[in-house]
Amino acid sequence: xxxxxxxxxxxxxxxxxxxxxxxxxxxxxxxxxxxxxxxxxxxxxxxxxxxxxxxxxxxxxxxxxxxxxxxxxxxxxxxxxxxxxxxxxxxxxxxxxxxxxxxxxxxxxxxxxxxxxxxx
Amino acid sequence: xxxxxxxxxxxxxxxxxxxxxxxxxxxxxxxxxxxxxxxxxxxxxxxxxxxxxxxxxxxxxxxxxxxxxxxxxxxxxxxxxxxxxxxxxxxxxxxxxxxxxxxxxxxxxxxxxxxxxxxxxxxxxxxxxxxxxxxxxxxxxxxxxxxxxx
Amino acid sequence: xxxxxxxxxxxxxxxxxxxxxxxxxxxxxxxxxxxxxxxxxxxxxxxxxxxxxxxxxxxxxxxxxxxxxxxxxxxxxxxxxxxxxxxxxxxxxxxxxxxxxxxxxxxxxxxxxxxxxxx
Numbered sequence: 001x002x003x004x005x006x007x008x009x010x011x012x013x014x015x016x017x018x019x020x021x022x023x024x025x026x027x028x029x030x031x032x033x034x035x036x037x038x039x040x041x042x043x044x045x046x047x048x049x050x051x052x053x054x055x056x057x058x059x060x061x062x063x064x065x066x067x068x069x070x071x072x073x074x075x076x077x078x079x080x081x082x083x084x085x086x087x088x089x090x091x092x093x094x095x096x097x098x099x100x101x102x103x104x105x106x107x108x109x110x111x112x113x114x115x116x117x118x119x120x
Numbered sequence: 121x122x123x124x125x126x127x128x129x130x131x132x133x134x135x136x137x138x139x140x141x142x143x144x145x146x147x148x149x150x151x152x153x154x155x156x157x158x159x160x161x162x163x164x165x166x167x168x169x170x171x172x173x174x175x176x177x178x179x180x181x182x183x184x185x186x187x188x189x190x191x192x193x194x195x196x197x198x199x200x201x202x203x204x205x206x207x208x209x210x211x212x213x214x215x216x217x218x219x220x221x222x223x224x225x226x227x228x229x230x231x232x233x234x235x236x237x238x239x240x241x242x243x244x245x246x247x248x249x250x251x252x253x254x255x256x257x258x259x260x261x262x263x264x265x266x267x268x269x270x
Numbered sequence: 271x272x273x274x275x276x277x278x279x280x281x282x283x284x285x286x287x288x289x290x291x292x293x294x295x296x297x298x299x300x301x302x303x304x305x306x307x308x309x310x311x312x313x314x315x316x317x318x319x320x321x322x323x324x325x326x327x328x329x330x331x332x333x334x335x336x337x338x339x340x341x342x343x344x345x346x347x348x349x350x351x352x353x354x355x356x357x358x359x360x361x362x363x364x365x366x367x368x369x370x371x372x373x374x375x376x377x378x379x380x381x382x383x384x385x386x387x388x389x
Contacts, residue, residue, distance in 0.1 A: 103376020
């Protein structure tokens with residue numbers, strides 16, 4: 001199974017806030033709309049977003065997100081960093097765009113999952 | 121590049137909170153610029169900058185106007201509003217910094233990219249603001265000869 | 271890549287046909303925040319989003335983006351449909367989530383409309 005630290009290493013992501021890097025990653029969710037993440041994301045997923053405000057940490061905690069990745073080289077706000085440190089939520093920064101990061105993660109995560117039984 | 125009759129100008133009214141029509145002024149402006157034969161590169165940048173400025177009025181202000189003036193020298197778009205003004209311009213120019221409430225973010229706005237986008241897409245801009253009264257934003261797009269790679 | 275091929279790849283449904291046959295997509299912009307569409311969107315790009323409201327079409331129109339792909343099974347609201355029809359922007363929906371949609375399109379060879387990222 002893939003971990004947050006393995007992904008950080010493979011993609012050269014900068015760890016802005018270090019939570020539990022041994023957290024398993026079983027999927028990925030992309031959204032900049034908090035209500036959408038609350039409704040549709042699953043635990044142990046990475047969450048890719050361009051949002052940098054502290055609310056992203058609260059949502060990540062509630063939804064059991066393995067780690068947050070901010071794209072386009074975006075940095076979290078200072079208040080976001082503080083909250084993530086307190087909640088031990090990992091925030092990583094990617095120089096890639098959202099689309100590109102999704103494209104790089106897609107085969108990585110897919111290959112790490114056990115094969116599905118039956119037709120996909 | 122410009123109508124032979126001379127400078128052209130016009131304006132649109134903007135209502136704060138009017139998300140239903142948000143963007144319609146910029147869209148109409150874009151169509152007018154195309155009709156007046158303004159260079160495509162300028163049309164695109166001006167439309168984007170105007171849209172951001174229009175959204176700032178709709179999100180933050182009570183009401184405002186978007187005025188455009190086309191001369192042989194430049195396209196000038198001026199957006200004036202009655203609103204809260206901008207407390208800290210330097211902060212407002214930072215990508216990602218936003219004073220928009222959460223519900224605005226859920227509508228897809230409030231990313232804190234408005235002024236940075238305006239800066240990126242205009243050739244120059246001028247911002248005057250009075251806290252508690254409102255803001256005037258002038259955006260300039262210079263109409264000039266471009267190199268072959270433009 | 272021709273838009274019809276993209277529709278096939280994501281098992282998409284064409285809701286508003288703004289001239290699908292003629293559309294060649296040069297890159298992809300994946301965003302839910304409209305200022306980011308305005309900032310990064312390029313002429314000829316496909317906009318992939320989960321944001322289901324008319325401003326998406328406005329942003330596409332302003333940015334010269336010819337087609338919008340609404341992911342996660344979003345059913346476009348009435349005003350969004352009307353605006354897409356009016357502005358001749360192709361509106362497609364897919365049940366796939368944004369991540370899977372982007373993953374499939376990237377694997378098929380499409381690239382981001384974002385040139386480089388300032389850190």
